[in-house]
Each structure stands twice: as structure tokens, then as C-alpha cells.
Amino acid sequence: MLRLTACLLLLMRLAAFGEVHPPAQVTAGKGFSISTTGSGDASFYLISPGHVAKREVKLGQDIPVDASDVKKAGRYLAIACGSGGCNSAAFYVMAAEPDKVSFFLHPSRVRVKSNDAINATAFVFDQFYNLVLTPVTVDFKVIPKTGPPIDRPIKSNLGVAWMRVASTPKQGPVKVIAEVGKASEPRVIQQVASDACNLRIKATRTAKAVLIETDPLRDCSGNAIPDGTIVSFTEIDGKGKTTVDVPIKKGIARTQLPVNGRAKISVASGVVIGNEISLGGGL
Amino acid sequence: MKAFLPLFIGLVTAGLVAMAWVESGGLALHEMRSAGTPQEAVEALVTDIQSRNWDRAYARLANSNDFEKQAFIRDLAGSSGSLRTYSSLESFKVWPVEAGADDATMRVRLNWSSAVGPLDDVRDLEVKKEGNVWKVVWPKPQFAKVPPQVIPVNYLRWDVIGRGPTDDWGVQNVDNPNVRITSMNAVERPDRVVIVGEVVNEDTVPAYVNVNATLLNSDSKPMDQEGSFDMISHTLLPRQVSPYRIDFPGFHLQQVKSVRMDVKAMLVPASADPVIAVTDQKMDKDPLGKNVLRGALVNQSGQTVNIAQVLADYYDANGRVIWVSDGYVDQALEPQVAVPFAVDVPDDVASKIHNYHVLVNHYSIHEGS
Amino acid sequence: MISGLSRRLLRLVGLGLPIALASPLLLEVLAAGSLPQVQLSAGSIEPRPIEELTGTNVARDYAYAWRDLAQALDHNQADRLDAYFTGFAKDTFTQRISDQKTADVHVLYVDHGHKVKAFFYSPDGGEMQLLDKAQLEIQVYAGGKLIHQENAAQDYLVLMTPGADRWFVRSLEPIAGSSF
Incomplete structure (x- = not known):
């Protein structure tokens, strides 16, 4: 009970x-x-x-x-x-329906003709910035300055989708867009020239010195090396060694060096080495 | 009482004469006359230079008629915002090189203290006997004059607009420059371990670069971390190569299992000018018999460079960097004027040097860089 | 002659002095001991592998973040989130702490450890995603009275991003286990 x-x-x-x-x-x-x-x-x-x-x-x-x-x-x-x-x-x-994309595109500058050099990562959010965990398709569109655009649809995994793509041979801006539904995020990446190709110098005698200048500097794809890139000139004569780091201006690096008797002049830019010229005495 | 007035007038007159003698430089003349040896003459001169008593120092010279006092002051106190203008003579040492009955050569080592540390200046001075007094023959100051001209400069500069601090996560930014350590060598010195090498800016934009190194012991645990401080050219233009040196005082190589290198680069606004040529480079000895790398700096641009630092890295026969040394130039680099420099090289390193690379760091008051 | 009280006092001093001297050390040990346990695995991470040092730092900073979060939610102090939280995570928990204060609620997390799997590390090293299987004892107090208590095996989806000297938690979202 x-x-x-x-x-x-x-x-x-x-x-x-x-x-x-x-x-x-x-x-x-x-x-x-x-x-x-x-x-x-x-x-x-x-x-x-x-x-x-x-x-x-x-x-x-x-x-x-x-x-x-x-x-x-x-x-x-x-x-x-x-x-x-x-x-x-x-x-x-x-999370609600996909509504926003946080889009990361790296690097902001990339050398031309580099494999898998452009990395794109997109995080998919709803309107309240919750990660959308159900798989959705993110459309990556790569639009170079010249040449056909590239489309890459990628399924997201736990809110993230990513892809890699090679840079094209021509320098200039490349637009990359990540799209999910109505959400679209554009980014721009700069493709820049690679190392100098066929780095060559020539020398001209002036009254008191020798004027040394490069041929117009281009990479192996024909892109102009950007102004401001350093070209190192080295001259060895009877008085010793003379070096000067000169920035490219208007596509050419140019300097004037005093020469005492016979001299050898060489050129380099970063890890690229150019031709060497010999000058006789008489200046 | 009769005798008091003449006595008083006599004392006052004597006092006035004494004051006039002092005022007219009689005391200085007396001191100068007291330079009874070449050593005393040089020491008295340098003491006046140290106290910046230019009038008296100039008056001590045997050849003051050969140049203006202003040229003498400029020679010692510097001009155009050079490092010497920010320096003071801390100490000096004088010793004879040659001594005769009426002339002698004295060597003086001047230790200047400056904003970037101590600077040594060794000079040989000729000293002459004039009557009973020894006087210094100061080398006539030579200041190169640049002919009036127009130097065309295609001004090249990079400016940076970065992501704002309030911008959202995911907003595009400009990446930091891509830099790479191309060589690294750990060198044992008597009192320290030194890491030397080179770093290159592989990007198309300027970089502000810092290289750090961490010494790891046999358990791979960090023992010490140091940075390159001023032994590097921090601002590297595209494809420019800089030496770096990192010192670890009090360590020995046998304690070190490995070294962890870390290079950090930031995107900074920069200018491609001025261009400075390094001419007439050669290995040589200084008056004290020490090994130095000599040369001259020629500012090829049109604006004065106020302070210049020479950085040199030295390679052995295998092309490996074996040492990095630096030196500040205490003269300003006027346009188109060659300014000599000498950078110390340790004796044991000098014998192994096969080649070298010289770079110039510069500071201009106008540019602030 | 030492009385019983004096002897006891001496014993106390004798015992207390070394403790007092060692107290900074003791605090450090206690502080280190109070860090939640985090086991990080990154075997199947993509697209880029995780460096050993990065893995150590992420695990350490994630542990610090949980310690700070637990303190912040228990004491309703949002400033404790400053060191290891940023972005959405910081905004979210700051709002929650503000609401907790209004409702006179505080939540105590007794942390029994985290098994964390890093599964995404962006190619530029700027973002890392992790899945955390956390063992937590959650106690909810309202007006100082315990109103809810549970032992929960909770899964979290974590987004961490690097700062100047540490990794920050940018998003910490509790998810249903079936999401794995």
C-alpha cells in the first residue's frame, strides 16, 4: 500500500x-x-x-x-x-541555404606557366555565417586576359571547396570567381613574368667610360621583365672589380662604368647569368 | 701713501696686460709653444679637435695658409648630413712612424662614436719643427666638386595599398613577397658561432626582409635565437641578392646539432633609386696591417645619400659564403663623386677568399629610406 | 619548553614555507595541468601536409582556447576570449556571454579531453579545419542553482587561422555526430 x-x-x-x-x-x-x-x-x-x-x-x-x-x-x-x-x-x-562565400585566392602574384600555382579555397556559409555542411557545388571560373576561360565545379566537403590551377603563359591580370547559387565572389590575381631569358649586354664607349646596357629583357614566354627588377653588372679591370645593381627602367637596364685598360664585363639578374664581354685597352 | 698710488696703478696695468694677453691667444700660443715634441703636437691638435675647438686646432697647423678653416672643419666634422656629422671623437692614440730632427711622421687612430657604433679612422700626419715648436702639417682637404648638370631620373617607385584592419576575413589581400635563402653556412669563430649566407627576392615587388636563425642542440631543442639586425640589406628590390650574418656570442659549433632558418618578408613601399656603383674593389691591407676589402662608392643618381653602409660577403673556391662583414662610410655620397671605403676581413678568412660580392645600404634624409 | 600550540605553529610554518617558496612553480604546474588534453591527428589532411611544428602549435593553441572558453562561460567574462578567439567564434561567444549575464546563467564545462582530426589545410597555410570529438561534462547554473548536468560526447567543426604568434579559433560549431 x-x-x-x-x-x-x-x-x-x-x-x-x-x-x-x-x-x-x-x-x-x-x-x-x-x-x-x-x-x-x-x-x-x-x-x-x-x-x-x-x-x-x-x-x-x-x-x-x-x-x-x-x-x-x-x-x-x-x-x-x-x-x-x-x-x-x-x-x-x-545551417540554412548557401548564401555567402568566403573566397581565398593565392598567391596574389604568380609567375607565368607554373603548374598548380593558383590556389582557390571557398568556404560556404548561410546568411547567418553558419558553415553549410551539406555538400554543395562551388563553381570556380578562371578568366585569363587572353585565352579561353576555365570552369571548375567542385563539391564542398564540410563547408569547404578548393582547387588548384596552373598559370597561363601570358602575364597580366587573371580573374577568378567562386559561385554558389546567387553568391558570387570575384578575385583578381596578377600573372607576372618569369626569370629573364637570354640575358645579354652590349657596351658602347663614351669619352670617359663605357655605357653598358642590356637588350630588352624578356622571359622565355616573351613577357617583358617588369621595371624595377635588379640587374647586376660586374666589371673587372686593372684597378679591381666594379659592381653595380641597376633597376630595369623601360625594359632595359643601363649603367656607365669607368674602365681602366682591358676589362671583362658580365651581367646577372637574381640566379640568372647572362653573357660576358671583353673590352680592349685604349679608353 | 705717496707710494700707494703708483703701486696701485702698476698692479692694475699688469692685470689688464695679462687679460689682454690671454684674450689675444697668448695662452694658446704658450700651449702651442709647449709642443716640444711631435707627439705633443699631434696630441694637442687632436685634443682640440675632440673638444671641437676649431679655432685653436686650426691655429696649431703648420700649413693653415694652404686651406680655409671651413675646409678643415668640414674635413673633420663632416657635412651634408653624413654619418660624421652625427659622430663625436671618443678617444685617440698617437704613435710615431718616422722621426727626424726637424720633421716626423706620426700615426693617429681616431675612435669616433656614432649612431651606428664606433668608427675607426687611422691617419698618418706629417709634423714639422718651426723654431722650438712642432706643428702638424694637415693633409689638404680635397672635396670633389660636381659640375653643374642635369641627371635624368626615370623615377621608379612602388606604393602599397593593403587590406584595412576592419576588412572582413576572406577579403583579398596582396601577398607578401616571395624571398628565398639561397645559401647558409655556420662558421666557428673564437668567441661565437656565426651564420652567414645570402637571400634573394624572387618576386616582382620590393621586400622588407629579416632573417632569423635558431641554434638547436643534440635534443633538437632551441638554444638561442638571433636575427640579422643590420647585417643585411633589409629592403630588397626584385631579384636583388643580399648577404646576411647572424651572430651567436658564447656558442661553439660542437654544441650545435642543426640550425633552423626563418626568413620573413613584408611588402613595403620602396624606390629604385639611388643607384650606387661599387668601384675599384680589391683585397688590401690597412695602415695597421689588417686585411681589408677596399673600394669606392659612386652615387650614380642626382641626390645626396647621407649615410651609406657597405655589406660584403666572401666566397671560397667552391662558391660557398664563408664570411660577411660591413662598414659604415662616414662621408655623404654626393652625386657622381667617388667615396672610398674599407671593410675589415679576419686574417684567417682572408686567405680563403676566392671572390666577393658588395652591396650598399643607403639612407637619405629626403627619402627617409 | 615548547608548548603543543607552538609546536603545531612551527610545523605549520615548516610546512607552509616551502609551499610558499615553491608557489610560482606550483601555480605553473597547476596552470599547465588545467589545460585540456588535445590529441591531434593529421594523417588524412589535404591538400597540404601539416608541418610538425605547426601541428604542435595548433594542438597547444586549441587547448588554450578551450581553457579560455570554459573560464569565459563559467565566469561570464568575454575578455577571456581575446587571446585565442577571433572572427565569428569570438563574436558568437561574446554574444552568448552577454545573454548569459542577462539571464543570470553560467555554464561550467568540465573538460575530459579532445580527439582532434585535422582534415583541411589550405595550400597557402592560411586556414585549417578540424573535427573535434570532445568529452565534456556540462553544468548549467541559473541564479546559482544547477538546472542541467550532462556528460556529453560532443563533436565540433573547428576553423583555425594563423596570427602573428599563434593559431586562433575562428569558428567552433557543435555538430551532430552524423555530420562526420
């Missing part, structure tokens, strides 16, 4: 205690209701990764949850505390 009474009391207490029953899964930014059992007044807590809400509710009635309370994706805790104690349930909020 005593045991039966205890069971009845426990059942009555549980009824007043109130359980919360949220849906198993909810989409971010969409309102819904959490059903409850029991009766009486209770404090309701909604605890999410980025938000905590508290309000007074009646147990036994549905608790409406506003769309603004479920913007962040992740695990949520719904807790109801009534006179008999607290009860809780967990549920997940999933």
Missing part, C-alpha cells in the same frame, strides 16, 4: 515536472515550437552556442521559439524549470 502511494506521488510529481519536446532538427533562422508536458508555471531556458534566452512559460502548452533565437547552427539545450525541478532536451540547428 505504501509502495503504491509512493508511485502515485511520483507520477503526480512527474506530471507537474514537465518535459520539453523540441524537434530533432531545426533550420537556422526558422521559428518553431517546443511542446511541453506537465502543468503550472515554469522558467524556460534556451541555450545555444551564440545565444541564451530565458522566459516564463506555462507547462503543458507549446513554447514558440522565434526565428531570431535560432540563427546560429549547433547544439541547443531547451530547459524548463517548474516547481518540481528542471527537465531538458537537446536538439540541433542546421
Whole structure:
């Protein structure tokens, strides 16, 4: 008899205690209701990764949850505390439709004709900046200054899609776009000339010195080496060695060096070595 | 009482005469006359130079009629914002080279303290006996004059607009320059381990470069980390090569298992000018018999370079970098004027040098770079 | 003659002095001990492999981030997030702490360790994604009263990005296990 009474009391207490029953899964930014059992007044807590809400509710009635309370994706805790104690349930909020792309394109400058040199990484987010974990197709479009564009559709994995592509032989800007649905993020990368090819110098005698200049500097694909690139001239004569680092200006590096008697003049740019010329005495 | 007035007038007159003697340089003349030896003459002169008493120093010269006092001051105090203008004579040492009855050659080592550290200047001075006094014959200052001319400069400069601090993650930025260490060599010195090598800017934009090294012990644990500080040309234009040197005082190579190198490069605004030629480079000895790399710097641009630092790296017969040394030039580099320099080289290194590469760091007040 | 009280006092001083002297060391050990355990594996990472030093740094900084997050949520102090959180993660948790204060709630995480798998490391080294299987004991307090307690095996999707001297947590999203 005593045991039966205890069971009845426990059942009555549980009824007043109130359980919360949220849906198993909810989409971010969409309102819904959490059903409850029991009766009486209770404090309701909604605890999410980025938000905590508290309000007074009646147990036994549905608790409406506003769309603004479920913007962040992740695990949520719904807790109801009534006179008999607290009860809780967990549920997940999933990201909404893809809406934004964070797009990383590297490097911002790349040498022409380099394999797998351009790296593109796209993170797919919904409108609340939740990573979209379901696979979606990210369209990467590579549009060089000259030549046909390249299309690369890539499926995302846990919110990220990436690809690599080679640079083309012509220098200049290359536009790369990452697209997911309506979201489109363009970036521009500069393709720059490679090392100098056939680095050659010539010397002209002036009244007191020798004027040394390079032929117009180009890489092996015919792209002009950019102005400002350093060309190192070395001259060895009877008085010793003379060196000068000269920046290319208007496609040519040029300098004037005093020469004492016979001299040998050579040229280099970075790790590229050019021709060597010999000058006789008489200056 | 009768005798008081003449006595008083006599004392006052004597006092006035003494004051006039001092004012008219009589004391200086006395001091000068006290230069009874070549050593004293040079020491008295350099003491005046040290206290920047130019009038008295100039008055001590045997050949002051040969040049203006201003030229003498400029020779010692510097001009055009050169390193010497920011220096002071800390100490000096004088010793004889040759001594005769009426003339002698004295060698003086001047130790200047400057913003970049101590600078040594060794000069041989001729000293002559005039009556009972020894006087210094100061080498006539030579200042090259640049003929009036127009030097065309196709001004080339890079400016950078980077990503703002408030921009979102994922906004495109310009990448840092691509630089590469092309050589590295750990060298044992008596009191330290020194890491030397070269770094090249492989990009098409200027780079601000710093090279750091970490010594690792037998357990691959870091023992010490140091940077290249001023033993590198920090601003490297595209394809430019700079030597670097990193010192680890108090370490020995036998303690070191390996060295971890780290090069950092930042994109910076820079100018391609001025262009400085390094002429007449050769290995030589200085007056003290030490090995030096000599040469001259010629500023090929049209604007004065106020302070120049010469950085040199030395290669052995296998093309390996075996040492890096530097030296500041205390004269300003006027356009088109050759300014000599000499950089110390340790004796044991000098015998192994097969080739060398010289680079010039420069600072101009106008450019701020 | 030393009385019993004096003897006890002496014993206390004798015991206390070495502890007091060693206290900085003790604090350091305690501080090190209070760091959550993080085991990082990067066997199947793509497209670029992870350097050994980077792996060590990521694991260390992720552990520091969890330590700071737990303290921030327990004491409702958003400034504790400054050292190892940035971007979305920092904004999200800062907002949550502000809400916790309003609702008079604080949450205690008792951290039993993290098994972390790095699966994406961008080619330029600017982003790393990780999956974390965390063992946590979560206690929710409202008005100082415990209202919820659970032992949870929680999965997290983590995005970390490098800063000048450390890796920052940029996104820390609890996800359902089925997402793996």
C-alpha cells in the first residue's frame, strides 16, 4: 500500500515536472515550437552556442521559439524549470541555404606557366555565417586576359571547396570567381613574368667610360621583365672589380662604368647569368 | 701713501696686460709653444679637435695658409648630413712612424662614436719643427666638386595599398613577397658561432626582409635565437641578392646539432633609386696591417645619400659564403663623386677568399629610406 | 619548553614555507595541468601536409582556447576570449556571454579531453579545419542553482587561422555526430 502511494506521488510529481519536446532538427533562422508536458508555471531556458534566452512559460502548452533565437547552427539545450525541478532536451540547428562565400585566392602574384600555382579555397556559409555542411557545388571560373576561360565545379566537403590551377603563359591580370547559387565572389590575381631569358649586354664607349646596357629583357614566354627588377653588372679591370645593381627602367637596364685598360664585363639578374664581354685597352 | 698710488696703478696695468694677453691667444700660443715634441703636437691638435675647438686646432697647423678653416672643419666634422656629422671623437692614440730632427711622421687612430657604433679612422700626419715648436702639417682637404648638370631620373617607385584592419576575413589581400635563402653556412669563430649566407627576392615587388636563425642542440631543442639586425640589406628590390650574418656570442659549433632558418618578408613601399656603383674593389691591407676589402662608392643618381653602409660577403673556391662583414662610410655620397671605403676581413678568412660580392645600404634624409 | 600550540605553529610554518617558496612553480604546474588534453591527428589532411611544428602549435593553441572558453562561460567574462578567439567564434561567444549575464546563467564545462582530426589545410597555410570529438561534462547554473548536468560526447567543426604568434579559433560549431 505504501509502495503504491509512493508511485502515485511520483507520477503526480512527474506530471507537474514537465518535459520539453523540441524537434530533432531545426533550420537556422526558422521559428518553431517546443511542446511541453506537465502543468503550472515554469522558467524556460534556451541555450545555444551564440545565444541564451530565458522566459516564463506555462507547462503543458507549446513554447514558440522565434526565428531570431535560432540563427546560429549547433547544439541547443531547451530547459524548463517548474516547481518540481528542471527537465531538458537537446536538439540541433542546421545551417540554412548557401548564401555567402568566403573566397581565398593565392598567391596574389604568380609567375607565368607554373603548374598548380593558383590556389582557390571557398568556404560556404548561410546568411547567418553558419558553415553549410551539406555538400554543395562551388563553381570556380578562371578568366585569363587572353585565352579561353576555365570552369571548375567542385563539391564542398564540410563547408569547404578548393582547387588548384596552373598559370597561363601570358602575364597580366587573371580573374577568378567562386559561385554558389546567387553568391558570387570575384578575385583578381596578377600573372607576372618569369626569370629573364637570354640575358645579354652590349657596351658602347663614351669619352670617359663605357655605357653598358642590356637588350630588352624578356622571359622565355616573351613577357617583358617588369621595371624595377635588379640587374647586376660586374666589371673587372686593372684597378679591381666594379659592381653595380641597376633597376630595369623601360625594359632595359643601363649603367656607365669607368674602365681602366682591358676589362671583362658580365651581367646577372637574381640566379640568372647572362653573357660576358671583353673590352680592349685604349679608353 | 705717496707710494700707494703708483703701486696701485702698476698692479692694475699688469692685470689688464695679462687679460689682454690671454684674450689675444697668448695662452694658446704658450700651449702651442709647449709642443716640444711631435707627439705633443699631434696630441694637442687632436685634443682640440675632440673638444671641437676649431679655432685653436686650426691655429696649431703648420700649413693653415694652404686651406680655409671651413675646409678643415668640414674635413673633420663632416657635412651634408653624413654619418660624421652625427659622430663625436671618443678617444685617440698617437704613435710615431718616422722621426727626424726637424720633421716626423706620426700615426693617429681616431675612435669616433656614432649612431651606428664606433668608427675607426687611422691617419698618418706629417709634423714639422718651426723654431722650438712642432706643428702638424694637415693633409689638404680635397672635396670633389660636381659640375653643374642635369641627371635624368626615370623615377621608379612602388606604393602599397593593403587590406584595412576592419576588412572582413576572406577579403583579398596582396601577398607578401616571395624571398628565398639561397645559401647558409655556420662558421666557428673564437668567441661565437656565426651564420652567414645570402637571400634573394624572387618576386616582382620590393621586400622588407629579416632573417632569423635558431641554434638547436643534440635534443633538437632551441638554444638561442638571433636575427640579422643590420647585417643585411633589409629592403630588397626584385631579384636583388643580399648577404646576411647572424651572430651567436658564447656558442661553439660542437654544441650545435642543426640550425633552423626563418626568413620573413613584408611588402613595403620602396624606390629604385639611388643607384650606387661599387668601384675599384680589391683585397688590401690597412695602415695597421689588417686585411681589408677596399673600394669606392659612386652615387650614380642626382641626390645626396647621407649615410651609406657597405655589406660584403666572401666566397671560397667552391662558391660557398664563408664570411660577411660591413662598414659604415662616414662621408655623404654626393652625386657622381667617388667615396672610398674599407671593410675589415679576419686574417684567417682572408686567405680563403676566392671572390666577393658588395652591396650598399643607403639612407637619405629626403627619402627617409 | 615548547608548548603543543607552538609546536603545531612551527610545523605549520615548516610546512607552509616551502609551499610558499615553491608557489610560482606550483601555480605553473597547476596552470599547465588545467589545460585540456588535445590529441591531434593529421594523417588524412589535404591538400597540404601539416608541418610538425605547426601541428604542435595548433594542438597547444586549441587547448588554450578551450581553457579560455570554459573560464569565459563559467565566469561570464568575454575578455577571456581575446587571446585565442577571433572572427565569428569570438563574436558568437561574446554574444552568448552577454545573454548569459542577462539571464543570470553560467555554464561550467568540465573538460575530459579532445580527439582532434585535422582534415583541411589550405595550400597557402592560411586556414585549417578540424573535427573535434570532445568529452565534456556540462553544468548549467541559473541564479546559482544547477538546472542541467550532462556528460556529453560532443563533436565540433573547428576553423583555425594563423596570427602573428599563434593559431586562433575562428569558428567552433557543435555538430551532430552524423555530420562526420
